[in-house]
Amino acid sequence: xxxxxxxxxxxxxxxxxxxxxxxxxxxxxxxxxxxxxxxxxxxxxxxxxxxxxxxxxxxxxxxxxxxxxxxxxxxxxxxxxxxxxxxxxxxxxxxxxxxxxxxxxxxxxxxxxxxxxxxxxxxxxxxxxxxxxxxxxxxxxxxxxxxxxxxxxxxxxxxxxxxxxxxxxxxxxxxxxxxxxxxxxxxxxxxxxxxxxxxxxxxxxxxxxxxxxxxxxxxxxxxxx
Amino acid sequence: xxxxxxxxxxxxxxxxxxxxxxxxxxxxxxxxxxxxxxxxxxxxxxxxxxxxxxxxxxxxxxxxxxxxxxxxxxxxxxxxxxxxxxxxxxxxxxxxxxxxxxxxxxxxxxxxxxxxxxxxxxxxxxxxxxxxxxxxxxxxxxxxxxxxxxxxxxxxxxxxxxxxxxxxxxxxxxxxxxxxxxxxxxxxxxxxxxxxxxxxxxxxxxxxxxxxxxxxxxxxxxxxx
Numbered sequence: 001x002x003x004x005x006x007x008x009x010x011x012x013x014x015x016x017x018x019x020x021x022x023x024x025x026x027x028x029x030x031x032x033x034x035x036x037x038x039x040x041x042x043x044x045x046x047x048x049x050x051x052x053x054x055x056x057x058x059x060x061x062x063x064x065x066x067x068x069x070x071x072x073x074x075x076x077x078x079x080x081x082x083x084x085x086x087x088x089x090x091x092x093x094x095x096x097x098x099x100x101x102x103x104x105x106x107x108x109x110x111x112x113x114x115x116x117x118x119x120x121x122x123x124x125x126x127x128x129x130x131x132x133x134x135x136x137x138x139x140x141x142x143x144x145x146x147x148x149x150x151x152x153x154x155x156x157x158x159x160x161x162x163x164x165x166x167x168x169x170x171x172x173x174x175x176x177x178x179x180x181x182x183x184x185x186x187x188x189x190x191x192x193x194x195x196x197x198x199x200x201x202x203x204x205x206x207x208x209x210x211x212x213x214x215x216x217x218x219x220x221x222x223x224x225x
Numbered sequence: 226x227x228x229x230x231x232x233x234x235x236x237x238x239x240x241x242x243x244x245x246x247x248x249x250x251x252x253x254x255x256x257x258x259x260x261x262x263x264x265x266x267x268x269x270x271x272x273x274x275x276x277x278x279x280x281x282x283x284x285x286x287x288x289x290x291x292x293x294x295x296x297x298x299x300x301x302x303x304x305x306x307x308x309x310x311x312x313x314x315x316x317x318x319x320x321x322x323x324x325x326x327x328x329x330x331x332x333x334x335x336x337x338x339x340x341x342x343x344x345x346x347x348x349x350x351x352x353x354x355x356x357x358x359x360x361x362x363x364x365x366x367x368x369x370x371x372x373x374x375x376x377x378x379x380x381x382x383x384x385x386x387x388x389x390x391x392x393x394x395x396x397x398x399x400x401x402x403x404x405x406x407x408x409x410x411x412x413x414x415x416x417x418x419x420x421x422x423x424x425x426x427x428x429x430x431x432x433x434x435x436x437x438x439x440x441x442x443x444x445x446x447x448x449x450x
Contacts, residue, residue: 034263038259038266045404046403049377049408049430050430051277052374053378055407066427068425069422072422072424152278154279178271179270182274182278183274183277186279187278197294198297199297204275205280
């Protein structure tokens with residue numbers, strides 16, 4: 001085992017949670033599902049702009065304000081504020097991908113310490129894990145709300161290392177988003193990319209140490225590394 | 226006049242250029258126009274992630290690689306490489322919004338020095354201005370390709386100030402994107418937001434010094450400030 005983390009750090013949105021129901025909520029308020037993709041990319045774009053330029057804001061605040069633009073001119077089937085509340089409320093109802101609970105339980109049984117680290121609120125991750133019956137497998141649900149800046153700045157990952165009481169190199173960051181892998185690698189963490197689709201890893205981001213098809217493939221990939 | 230810039234720095238994509246024909250190119254290769262919005266937001270998201278974490282890549286490289294994901298599973302009416310080339314090639318054919326040429330000419334006649342500063346290639350801005358007959362109004366077409374990092378990091382705006390030989394506070398950054406206004410304000414520049422739609426300015430970014438409906442409204446707004 002070349003990759004021997006003391007603590008495994010999971011990203012939350014899309015890495016643990018299946019965000020498809022969030023797109024369904026756009027349909028439920030009367031607009032096309034495809035707007036969810038643009039909205040979520042724009043949410044991260046603005047959060048990263050703050051991280052790059054200096055400044056910060058809560059994930060849910062950026063999400064709410066950007067809905068004003070994404071939903072502008074749309075024929076909603078309810079009042080604007082109700083539509084925004086319905087969409088944002090969807091984050092609390094997300095469920096994990098089917099590979100998550102078996103993978104997390106196996107990693108915990110193998111003795112790894114497990115935490116989450118999200119650009120969103122810690123409560124979202126905590127509820128997601130609890131609803132899936134794996135809440136007790138995690139020793140902490142961390143959020144950049146308590147860190148100097150958002151991921152993918154180094155300060156966010158170093159905050160996680162400090163909270164866990166280990167060196168950055170003893171952390172393995174697990175994420176579906178290449179930008180998260182890149183930021184963790186720059187900060188000195190080991191990385192595992194969860195490739196759920198067929199899109200190859202971008203050439204312009206630091207490559208992951210491991211690539212797996214789901215969280216349930218991670219125990220084997222670590223053992224084989 | 227409270228806002229008295231020596232040099233006016235224009236963002237390029239969407240601030241000077243009308244990007245609607247780029248969405249049309251998605252339709253021309255056989256996929257929905259709405260994919261253009263998600264693709265452009267994701268392009269900036271990944272560029273800003275590099276700026277925040279450390280690292281850099283060319284705008285067009287990120288754009289090409291992200292098309293692999295955005296176009297995955299789509300039924301293109303031509304080969305994948307041809308579709309990517311057709312979409313990326315669209316940047317070179319963009320034209321300015323109708324308010325741009327009159328506004329730029331008036332600002333130049335009023336004695337302001339004018340430059341552009343783009344996260345994309347300088348050649349795109351140069352061709353856009355030349356095709357619109359306002360190429361000679363600009364003294365330089367600057368790109369972050371020659372700066373330490375992308376906008377909205379301070380280093381990108383300070384690069385522009387250095388190239389122009391003026392203090393950051395003597396520059397006025399003109400942009401349609403709130404993230405650009407924020408970055409420029411953090412770097413010490415004065416700012417003018419071009420509000421072409423009805424979406425209000427986000428609360429989480431530093432507010433602009435001036436707000437105008439188009440470039441042709443900027444001379445009056447400066448005189449009235």
